[in-house]
Every structure is written in structure tokens, then in C-alpha cells.
Amino acid sequence: MYNILVGQSGGPTAVINASLYGVVQEAIENNKVDTVYGMVNGIEGFLKNRVINMSDYAKDHDISLLKTTPASFLGSCRFKLPENLEDAVYPAIMDKLKEYEIKAFFYIGGNDSMDTVSKLSRYAAKVGEDICFVGVPKTIDNDLIMTDHTPGFGSTAKYVAATVKEIVLDAGVYEHPVVTIVELMGRNAGWVTAASVLARTDYDRNPLLVILPESDFDVDTFVNDVKEALKQQSSVVVCVSEGISDKSGKFICEYGADAGVDNFGHKMLTGCGKVLEGIIKERIGCKCRSIEINLPQRCSAILASQTDIKEAEGAGRHGVQAALSSQTGIMITFERAEGDYAISYGTEDVNKICNREKKFPAEWITAHGTDIADAFLNYVTPLIQGESPVPFENGMPKYLKPAYKEII
Amino acid sequence: MYNILVGQSGGPTAVINASLYGVVQEAIENNKVDTVYGMVNGIEGFLKNRVINMSDYAKDHDISLLKTTPASFLGSCRFKLPENLEDAVYPAIMDKLKEYEIKAFFYIGGNDSMDTVSKLSRYAAKVGEDICFVGVPKTIDNDLIMTDHTPGFGSTAKYVAATVKEIVLDAGVYEHPVVTIVELMGRNAGWVTAASVLARTDYDRNPLLVILPESDFDVDTFVNDVKEALKQQSSVVVCVSEGISDKSGKFICEYGADAGVDNFGHKMLTGCGKVLEGIIKERIGCKCRSIEINLPQRCSAILASQTDIKEAEGAGRHGVQAALSSQTGIMITFERAEGDYAISYGTEDVNKICNREKKFPAEWITAHGTDIADAFLNYVTPLIQGESPVPFENGMPKYLKPAYKEII
Numbered sequence: 139m140y141n142i143l144v145g146q147s148g149g150p151t152a153v154i155n156a157s158l159y160g161v162v163q164e165a166i167e168n169n170k171v172d173t174v175y176g177m178v179n180g181i182e183g184f185l186k187n188r189v190i191n192m193s194d195y196a197k198d199h200d201i202s203l204l205k206t207t208p209a210s211f212l213g214s215c216r217f218k219l220p221e222n223l224e225d226a227v228y229p230a231i232m233d234k235l236k237e238y239e240i241k242a243f244f245y246i247g248g249n250d251s252m253d254t255v256s257k258l259s260r261y262a263a264k265v266g267e268d269i270c271f272v273g274v275p276k277t278i279d280n281d282l283i284m285t286d287h288t289p290g291f292g293s294t295a296k297y298v299a300a301t302v303k304e305i306v307l308d309a310g311v312y313e314h315p316v317v318t319i320v321e322l323m324g325r326n327a328g329w330v331t332a333a334s335v336l337a338r339t340d341y342d343r344n345p346l347l348v349i350l351p352e353s354d355f356d357v358d359t360f361v362n363d364v365k366e367a368l369k370q371q372s373s374v375v376v377c378v379s380e381g382i383s384d385k386s387g388k389f390i391c392e393y394g395a396d397a398g399v400d401n402f403g404h405k406m407l408t409g410c411g412k413v414l415e416g417i418i419k420e421r422i423g424c425k426c427r428s429i430e431i432n433l434p435q436r437c438s439a440i441l442a443s444q445t446d447i448k449e450a451e452g453a454g455r456h457g458v459q460a461a462l463s464s465q466t467g468i469m470i471t472f473e474r475a476e477g478d479y480a481i482s483y484g485t486e487d488v489n490k491i492c493n494r495e496k497k498f499p500a501e502w503i504t505a506h507g508t509d510i511a512d513a514f515l516n517y518v519t520p521l522i523q524g525e526s527p528v529p530f531e532n533g534m535p536k537y538l539k540p541a542y543k544e545i546i
Numbered sequence: 547m548y549n550i551l552v553g554q555s556g557g558p559t560a561v562i563n564a565s566l567y568g569v570v571q572e573a574i575e576n577n578k579v580d581t582v583y584g585m586v587n588g589i590e591g592f593l594k595n596r597v598i599n600m601s602d603y604a605k606d607h608d609i610s611l612l613k614t615t616p617a618s619f620l621g622s623c624r625f626k627l628p629e630n631l632e633d634a635v636y637p638a639i640m641d642k643l644k645e646y647e648i649k650a651f652f653y654i655g656g657n658d659s660m661d662t663v664s665k666l667s668r669y670a671a672k673v674g675e676d677i678c679f680v681g682v683p684k685t686i687d688n689d690l691i692m693t694d695h696t697p698g699f700g701s702t703a704k705y706v707a708a709t710v711k712e713i714v715l716d717a718g719v720y721e722h723p724v725v726t727i728v729e730l731m732g733r734n735a736g737w738v739t740a741a742s743v744l745a746r747t748d749y750d751r752n753p754l755l756v757i758l759p760e761s762d763f764d765v766d767t768f769v770n771d772v773k774e775a776l777k778q779q780s781s782v783v784v785c786v787s788e789g790i791s792d793k794s795g796k797f798i799c800e801y802g803a804d805a806g807v808d809n810f811g812h813k814m815l816t817g818c819g820k821v822l823e824g825i826i827k828e829r830i831g832c833k834c835r836s837i838e839i840n841l842p843q844r845c846s847a848i849l850a851s852q853t854d855i856k857e858a859e860g861a862g863r864h865g866v867q868a869a870l871s872s873q874t875g876i877m878i879t880f881e882r883a884e885g886d887y888a889i890s891y892g893t894e895d896v897n898k899i900c901n902r903e904k905k906f907p908a909e910w911i912t913a914h915g916t917d918i919a920d921a922f923l924n925y926v927t928p929l930i931q932g933e934s935p936v937p938f939e940n941g942m943p944k945y946l947k948p949a950y951k952e953i954i
Contacts, residue, residue, distance in 0.1 A: 146719075150715070150716045150719055179719075179720070179721050182721070183721065207715075208712055208715055208716070209712070209715035209716045209718070209719055210719040213718075213719045213720070213721070214719040214720055215720065215721070216720070296941060296942075299941075299942060300848060300942060300943050301842055301846070303942065303943065303945070304616055304617070304841075304842060304845045304846055304847065304848075304943075305841055305842065305845065307558070307615075307616055307617035307845065307945065307948065308558045308616070308617045308841050308844070308845035309841075310617070310621075310948065310950070310951075311554075311558055311587075311617055311618040311621050311622040311948075311950070312587070312621070312622055312623065312624070313587050313590070313591070313621070313623070313950075336941075336942060337942075339947070341947045341948075341951045342951065408816055408820065412816065427841075429838075429840040429841055429842075430837075430838065430840070431842075432837040432838070433712075433713055433716050433717075433835075433837055434709055434712065434713065434837075434839075434842075436716070437712045437713065437715065437716035438709070438712055439712065440708065440712075440848055440849060441848060443941065519940065519941065522941035522942070523940070523941045524941070525938055530933055532927065532931070533704060533707075533744075533851065533927065533930035533931045533932070534704075534707060534708060534711065534744060534745075534930070535708050535711065535712075537711070537715065539747070539749045540715065540718065540719075540749075542718070542719070542721075543718075543749045543750065
């Protein structure tokens with residue numbers, strides 16, 4: 139028997155299910171694979187026998203809907219395997235894999251998930267088990283190294299760009315000065331926030347200021363930059379990453395933390411957008427509102443990029459092909475061709491990738507940390523091409539019922 | 547000469563430009579109208595000669611793009627005319643109207659805009675000027691009386707429903723208990739928040755709790771309701787209106803206001819969602835996050851309802867027809883037919899409509915203020931039907947350049 143097991147881990151994205159579709163469909167099309175199992179709620183659920191037979195599922199359901207269904211169909215977990223490979227959890231997992239006659243294991247996720255792939259592949263090598271462990275990249279943060287970009291980023295970039303474009307239109311309708319702060323995801327890396335520059339048009343250069351966590355944030359400089367921007371346009375939109383910090387390393391969102399106790403004594407944490415809103419109101423005195431885009435930027439299927447969907451599926455398919463040629467301890471990577479946009483799939487040693495992160499390049503940060511170089515536009519524009527054909531039913535998007543609701 | 551003047555006022559919506567298209571296109575198609583002028587930044591801009599010749603504009607531009615372009619193409623203002631009709635602003639406006647040989651005036655907006663239509667029509671009658679003043683309704687809040695619903699509401703309802711559906715999927719991927727608070731627009735009326743029930747599916751009843759400003763909010767009852775909901779599902783999504791208040795009339799968002807000073811002494815205001823997040827973390831201790839949907843719920847063209855777009859256009863067209871038959875001091879209304887969904891356009895005395903608001907019906911609020919009756923589903927479902935054909939170019943939605951950027 140050659141069965142395979144696939145799971146999803148970490149935060150959801152708009153296209154993590156397209157990678158799942160790629161793994162499942164490639165395996166179904168390949169007659170070497172007997173049964174595809176899905177672990178429900180990742181490795182944590184697998185240890186509790188939360189497993190769905192995806193081969194059977196695919197007979198009764200139109201699994202192509204996975205390509206347009208957001209969030210994690212299989213459910214997720216945040217479960218870090220112990221550093222010590224002598225820990226009892228490793229033989230427990232290995233026994234479970236043997237019980238299901240698993241020959242290849244696929245984990246779709248980000249940094250932490252690649253850490254799981256690394257550890258399991260090392261443990262298997264250590265105990266001489268002939269099972270392939272393959273990581274399929276997924277993260278809106280685009281912060282995995284050794285790959286041109288990650289599945290999930292293109293869709294978030296498209297969502298952020300389109301949403302900021304709408305906010306720019308909305309914020310611009312009045313004649314009076316107004317500052318709008320848009321807080322976007324990115325604790326350590328500014329890729330998502332940088333994508334907001336795609337919202338610019340030839341008649342509106344908003345967002346006029348784009349601030350990433352890779353720069354040291356300084357309040358006085360910021361206030362000055364906003365004042366200068368207000369001389370250019372009465373409506374100024376500022377896009378900032380949630381994780382911006384000052385040169386001492388203190389997060390700007392922590393500037394408000396001490397104050398965060400309400401009338402009942404409950405602690406209230408706000409994002410950096412709210413902090414900057416307070417600063418603008420106090421120091422400049424004009425109208426200011428902050429908008430935290432929050433979860434929708436990672437889970438919106440409606441604005442997923444068709445390019446991202448295709449590449450996410452391709453990553454899953456390539457993962458199966460790699461395992462069938464006996465590769466293990468690897469992650470699927472994207473390599474971009476010179477000239478017209480095209481990517482080819484590759485593999486890299488997962489041990490070199492996990493627990494590291496790819497920052498936004500310093501040379502693409504311009505205007506003392508408030509703007510982004512055109513080179514980034516060339517990089518990101520191909521990733522947002524094409525719209526997702528989400529089916530609608532009775533006025534609402536139609537998504538697949540998640541597996542974690544199927545097996546309850 | 548029979549010229550007409552059209553303006554937009556108040557907050558933008560996804561379909562306010564569809565009503566503008568209706569006014570302009572109906573006038574162009576009707577050979578009684580000579581020239582259509584648009585006031586840029588509403589009545590305030592008009593007084594400063596900020597005017598665009600829409601008849602000329604339509605010759606050089608594809609104005610059908612107005613139907614899919616969000617926010618206010620003409621710009622907006624928040625300008626309340628004085629109660630005293632003896633004020634000097636009235637003859638100033640009247641002179642300006644005569645200068646442009648205006649015979650009909652159209653104002654697309656909500657409550658405050660209808661107040662403007664009311665005052666101008668009363669002033670014109672008083673001084674014996676033969677100009678028709680017509681209000682075209684627009685508000686995502688759905689709070690205008692004497693009309694079945696308002697243009698703008700259907701698109702916001704669709705956006706809220708689809709976005710909450712995606713949030714429900716995203717929030718449900720982990721096994722561990724989590725509460726997600728979604729804060730939606732609605733200071734006094736709960737229509738927008740109520741639309742979140744459209745996100746429910748046969749396999750996930752989230753949002754399990756839906757709380758409107760029409761109910762008195764009580765913290766202890768809320769904590770208890772969330773605890774009960776957590777017994778049903780490990781992921782509980784709660785949708786609340788920004789304007790919820792307790793029985794003393796104090797807004798829940800004010801519960802956090804005293805605390806709102808950051809390290810620099812800047813005042814920080816948070817929404818009720820953040821306050822409820824703090825309460826859940828403190829009193830229940832489970833994972834909790836709050837999401838304020840903010841501007842995108844009113845300005846997103848991507849999830850606009852095709853039904854809403856058509857009706858918004860129809861309201862504009864009907865406004866022109868009403869003025870051409872010499873009606874004045876009116877607002878266009880929607881009347882719903884019995885049986886299969888259909889609306890007919892009517893007119894009502896704008897003086898009876900302005901400065902009043904239509905609350906969410908008490909009989910549609912169930913489960914001691916935490917759920918919505920099925921009768922509302924029957925009411926709202928027809929309003930979200932059909933998707934907007936937003937054109938995309940190079941991966942991004944293509945919108946019309948706003949008039950306020952044209953005439954700078």
C-alpha cells in the first residue's frame with residue numbers, strides 16, 4: 139500500500155485549500171497512490187485519529203471547489219514538536235503513520251509547519267523509516283526564504299491593494315483635510331503592507347506614506363511626514379504594518395498598552411493604527427481615523443488572485459511528484475524566470491528554510507522609510523493577476539463545508 | 547433652457563454613483579433636458595462654483611462605469627443648511643441656481659441630505675421660484691422612513707454577510723475555544739448588523755449571537771450568552787453594532803473611554819468590539835479577538851449587490867421623471883410588491899422623511915436581543931441578489947476617476 143497523508147497548519151489563507159486540492163488531485167490522478175488521507179486539525183488532530191479519507195470524499199464531492207474556498211478545509215493547529223527527537227511523541231506519530239500505511243506526508247504551512255516537516259524527516263531518517271516528508275509553503279507574510287514568493291501572498295496583496303484603493307476613494311470625498319491610517323498584517327516583514335502601493339492611480343498617489351516594520355519608526359519624523367503629505371493632498375492615506383517599532387525595538391502598538399484598562403479593569407490592547415490616530419489628532423489636530431483590516435486580508439476568497447490559486451495548486455501537485463520520486467525533508471519552492479513572468483517549481487532542504495524569515499529588502503524601502511521602490515511593483519504585479527471564479531448561490535459565495543465539520 | 551443639477555452628500559456607498567448614473571443618463575436620454583451639471587462636494591462646493599458639466603463629460607467618458615465605481619464620484623460634503631429660511635445662504639443658492647439656469651435639483655443622500663431638499667424646496671416655494679427639488683435616497687444604514695429599503699443597504703448587507711462568512715471559516719479552524727467579535731456599522735439602527743445572519747450555513751450557525759443597538763446591552767447577560775454559545779461550538783462569532791448601549795443609554799464603546807490615554811497623553815477611543823474583547827478575556831478567559839469591519843463595509847464595490855445597483859440607478863431615473871412632471875419637495879421611495887420580489891418606485895413628501903429614522907423592528911429581534919427572526923431573512927435576501935460586474939485591469943478593479951480630481 140502507498141497511502142499519503144496531508145495536513146494544514148498555522149493561519150488560514152485564501153489559497154491554502156488550492157494547495158490541498160493540488161496534493162489530493164495529483165495523488166488521485168497518479169495510480170501509484172492508493173488512498174489520500176487528510177489529517178483534521180493538523181498533526182495534533184492526527185494523533186487523536188481525526189482523519190478524513192480524501193479519496194472517498196472526492197468521489198462524492200466536487201473538490202475543485204477547494205480552489206475557491208478560503209481558510210483551512212482540514213482545520214489547523216499550532217503544535218510545535220519538541221526539539222528533542224527522543225521525545226515520546228515521535229514514535230507515537232510514527233506508529234500512527236504505519237497504522238494508516240502512510241508513505242508520504244505533506245504539510246501545508248509556514249515557518250512552524252516547515253519546522254514540523256524538518257523534525258519528522260530527521261526522526262524518520264534516524265529510526266530508518268522510509269516515509270517522505272514534504273513541506274508545501276503557505277503564508278500571506280511572504281517571509282519564507284529560498285523561494286521567490288509564497289502561495290497566499292499574491293491573494294493578500296490583491297485584497298490589500300483593492301481594499302486600500304476603495305478606502306482611498308471613500309476617504310477622498312470631502313474637501314477638508316483628513317488622515318486615514320490603514321493597519322495591515324506583518325509583525326516582522328512588510329511584504330503585505332508594501333502591496334498597498336498597488337492602490338495608487340495616476341490621479342491619486344495615495345497611500346502617500348507606506349511604513350514597514352523593517353524601518354525604525356520615529357514619532358516626530360512621522361508627524362512631519364504627514365504634515366508634508368497634507369500639503370500635497372487634503373486626503374492622506376497612510377499604510378502601516380502592525381509590527382512597526384522604534385529604534386529601541388519597542389513596538390508602536392505598545393505605546394498604548396499601559397493605558398489599556400477599561401472601566402471594569404479589563405486590559406485593552408489596541409493596534410499601532412489607533413496609537414498613530416491619537417498622535418495625529420493630538421499633534422496635527424485634523425480629522426483622523428484608523429482602520430485595521432484584520433482577518434479579511436488573509437481569508438477573503440472574493441479577491442483571491444487567480445495566479446496565486448494556480449501556483450498554490452501547482453505547489454501541492456509538485457509536492458506529490460517530489461515524494462513519488464522519493465524526496466524527503468524538502469519544501470517546494472518557486473523560481474521566477476527572467477523576462478516575462480513565469481515560475482518553475484523546485485525543492486529545497488526544509489532544514490535550511492524553517493525558523494528563518496525573509497525580510498522586505500532594504501533597497502526597496504525608499505524616502506527614509508515611507509515609500510517603496512518601483513522594483514517591488516515589478517515583483518508583485520504579476521502575483522495579483524486574474525480573478526477568482528468564486529461561485530455564488532442565492533447572492534452568497536458558495537464554499538465547501540470544512541472537513542472538521544464533516545467528521546464531528 | 548431646462549438645465550438640471552445633481553449632487554451627492556453624506557457618507558459614500560457602493561452604489562451612490564449608480565444613482566448618479568441614473569439621474570445623468572435619464573436626463574441625457576430625455577430631450578427636454580438641455581444640460582446636466584454636477585455639483586462637486588455637494589451644496590458647499592456648488593456655492594464655490596465647483597461644478598462639472600456632466601453632459602459634456604458623458605460624451606468623452608464611459609459613464610456606465612459609474613455603476614461599478616464606489617464612493618462619491620462628485621465628492622461630498624456635510625453641510626447643514628440653517629433652520630431659518632431668512633438666512634443669507636438661501637438667496638445665494640437661488641442666485642447660483644438661476645445663473646446655471648437650473649430647473650431641477652437632485653440630491654443623493656441620507657437623512658441630512660433630505661433635510662437640505664426639504665429646506666430648499668420650502669424656500670423656493672416661499673419666494674415663488676419654479677425649481678423642482680428632489681431627494682434620491684442613499685444610506686447603507688437603511689434608516690429612512692416611508693421606503694421599503696434604501697439604495698446602498700443591499701450592497702452593505704451582501705458585503706457584511708460574505709465577509710462574516712469568511713471570518714467564520716477562518717475563526718473555526720482550530721479546535722480550541724475562541725470568541726470572535728465582529729463590530730459593524732450602525733449607531734442607532736441595527737439593519738447592517740442584522741444582515742450578518744445571512745452568513746449562516748446548515749453546518750455552522752455562526753454568528754451565534756447578533757446584537758443590535760435597539761436592545762439594551764447588559765454585560766452579565768452577554769457573558770452568560772457567550773458561555774452558553776461556547777457549549778454549542780468551540781468557535782463563537784458575535785456580531786455587534788457599533789452603537790450598542792446599556793439600559794441607562796451609555797454606549798458600550800464609552801466603557802473604555804476613560805482609559806483612553808496613551809503614553810504620550812493622547813486620547814485613544816476604541817470601539818465596542820475592543821471593550822467586549824476585554825470583557826470576554828477577563829470573565830471567560832478564552833482566546834478572543836475583535837474585528838472592526840470599518841469603512842470597507844460601505845465602500846466595497848467588489849461585493850456590491852446587482853439588485854442594489856439596478857435599484858439605485860432606478861431611483862435616480864425616477865427622480866428625473868418626477869421632476870419633469872413638476873414634482874418638488876419629494877424623495878423617491880421603494881414599494882415592495884406582495885409575492886415574488888419586485889419593487890415599484892414612488893414619491894413621498896420629503897418633509898415627512900427628513901430628520902427621522904427607521905429602527906430595526908422590535909418584533910424581528912429575538913432570543914432576548916441576541917438573534918434575528920426569519921422574517922428579516924425573507925426581507926433582506928432579495929436585496930443581495932446578483933454580483934457586480936466590476937471590470938479589472940492589470941489585476942486591479944478599474945474605477946472612474948472622481949470628478950473632484952477632474953476639476954482641480
